[in-house]
Amino acid sequence: MMGKRLTVRDLLDARGKHQFAMLRVETLDEAEAAERAGVELLSVPPAMIMDRRFREVAPTAFAFPGDNFYEIGDTADFLRWAFPLFKNGADGFYCSGSLATVRAMADHGLPVCGHVGLIPSKATWTGGFKAVGKTLETAQLVYRQCKALEEAGAFAVEIEVVPHSITDAIAEKTGLFLISMGAGPGGHAQYLFTDDVLGQTKGRVPRHAKVYADFAAEHARLQEMRVRAMTAFASDVHKGHYPAPQYMVDSDPEVVAEFRDWLDSQD
Template sequence: MARLTVRDLLDARGKHQFAMLRVETIEEAEAAAKAGVELLSVPPSMILDGRFREVAPDCFALPGDNFYEIGGTEDFLRWAFPLYKHGADGFYCSGSLDTIRAMADHGLPVCGHVGLIPSKRTWTGGFKAVGKTLETAQLVWQQVRAAEEAGAFAVEIEVVPHSITRAIAERTTLFLISMGAGAAGHAQYLFSDDVLGQNRGRIPRHAKVYADFAAEHDRLQAMRIEAMGRFARDVHEGDYPTPQFLVDCESEVVEAFRDWLDRMT
C-alpha cells in the first residue's frame, strides 16, 4: 500500500473510518503498522529515528508535542522543517492560529485541536467534555472554523458529544480525528497505553482496553525480583561463581606469573 497523503484522507471522508494510535516506541509503531492502523501520532524524536520508516513505511505519521514544549510560531517552524524532511506527513499543533497559518503558508500539513484540549483545559473547566451546552458547542464550532480558515487540513476533536461532532462533520471540510467524540469523526484515535492496558492511572471513558499489559509487567517484575534475589543469595552464600562459570589457565602459567609478581613486588 502506498503511503497515505493529505489528499487521500480528505477524499476518504465519509467513505472509510481510519484507525489512529499514539505510539511511544518503535516496537509499538511496528505492531500498529502490522495490525493495520493507518494513522500514527508519534513523538517527534521517532520521526528522526531511521528505524521508524523501516517498521511503519506506509503509516501517515503526525509528530506532535504540547505548544509550551515547542514555543511560538518561529519555534514551531524550526521544529517542523527537519521533521518534514525526515518523513513526517503532518504536524499536530496546539499553538496559536497564527502558528497554524504560518505552517500552512509554508505548505506544512497542520492538524489543530478543538474541544477538550488538555494543555488548555483551564479555559473549559478541566478534564471534562466540551460541547454539552449550546455555548460550548458553539465554541467547538468556532474553533473548527478558525482552524479551517487558518489553513489546517485536520483537527483532533476531543471529548465532544457525538451528536455535536456529527453536526460539525456535515459542515466542515476538515478531516476530523475523533478522540472520544464519536463515529462522525473520520478517524478514531486512542493512546496505545490505553489500548494495551498499560495505563495505571485513570482510564478515560472513551478508551477501550484490549489487553492487560499492566498485569504482564507486574508478572515480569516479579520474575526479575525473584531471579535477582536468587543471584544475590548465591553470591552471599558462596554458590556463585562455581567452576562452570569460570575460565582458567595452565598451572605452569599461574606459577610463572606468581614468581614474576614476587620479583616485581
C-alpha cells in the same frame, strides 16, 4: 487502505468512505506493532521521527509528531521545530498554538492538524477535564474553532470528548479531516492512546478508551519474576555458589605458575 504510505490527499478523499484507526505510540516496539496491526495513523514523539529506525518498522504509517505549544514556543519556534521533522519524514503536525502559527505553517506547505473540544493544555478555558459541546454555547465554540482552523489552512483537527451528535453535525459542515478522540464515529479517524489500549495506564482510564489487553498485570508478573531471579542471584553470590567453575575461564597451570613467579619477582 494499507500497502502504501498515505498522503494528505488520501485522507481527505477517504472522508466518509473509510474509518481510519489511529494510536499514540511512545516506543519503536509500539510503532512496529501498530504497523503490523493495520493502524494507519500514528501520533509520535518528535524524537521518533528523527530516528531512522522508525520508518524501518513503520514504513506506511501517516505520522503526526506533536508537542504542547508551551514546549515549543511562538510561531517562529514552531517553524524551526517542524522543518527538520518534515525533512525526516513527518506527514503532518499537531499544532495547539495560535491561528497565526497554524497559518504560517500552512503557508509553508506543512500539513497541520489542530485541536478542538477538550484540549488538556487549555482545559481551564472550558472548565477542566470534561466534555465540551454539551451546551449550545460550547457546541458553537467547537464549530467556530474548527472553521477558524480550516480557514487558517489546517487540513485536519483532533476533536476530543465532544458529544457524538455534535461531531456528526460539524462533519457535515467542514472539509477538515476529523480525528475523533472520544467524539464518536462522525470523525474520520478513531484515536486512542496505546497505553489505554494495552491496559498499562496508571490511574484513571478515560471513559472513551477501550482496553484490549492487561499489560499492567503482565508488567507486575514480570517484575515479580525479576525480583525472584535477582534474589536467587544475590543468594548465590552471598553463599559462594556463584561463580561456579562452568561460568569461569582459566589458563593452563604452567602459565599460572609462571605468572605467579613473575609477580613475585616484581616485589
